[in-house]
Amino acid sequence: QKEVEQDPGPLSVPEGAIVSLNCTYSNSAFQYFMWYRQYSRKGPELLMYTYSSGNKEDGRFTAQVDKSSKYISLFIRDSQPSDSATYLCAMPFEETSGSRLTFGEGTQLTVNP
């Protein structure tokens, strides 16, 4: 079983729609939660970063964490064609041997004008 599960999609929505992207995780030691966005032929870039349960807003983006259910979400309001990308959830983790980021598989999103 993967530590982080994410529906790879693809997800296609019309411009202006509300988009919901989700990940579940199994490792209770994960305490920090990140969302990365990856455009075609580019490396991922950090979009949002949250620690506590609850919601965090940044413009049109809202990250939601439910640690009791081991479930995180990213909502995009008023989606734009420029939001078309792959969205990856990621969880940083410190081990005795060092640190690592564990990623979900990524959800490919297309916003149609």
Added chain:
Amino acid sequence: KAGVTQTPRYLIKTRGQQVTLSCSPISGHRSVSWYQQTPGQGLQFLFEYFSETQRNKGNFPGRFSGRQFSNSRSEMNVSTLELGDSALYLCASSSLDRATDTQYFGPGTRLTVL
């Protein structure tokens, strides 16, 4: 500030060959991590280097190796290439050695093994 650069951007090799990929981190960053990205598995952690020392290694066979130089530049090497090694190899740098630090990714090297 220049971003993370990776060379080459594209590479085609045949089975059994070996390959070396290069990564130059953002100036001042001392931590470099490598990831393999494939359609079925997503991004998988390969290894992390900080100040020329490998701090952590993912679950990959010994054919995958890496190193970091005193200027923080890093290379990864894959020997005896297999078809399944075809992937996008991403390098990321961060200023410190904590997993919670923001990692800045390069554009990746697309490796195709024939």
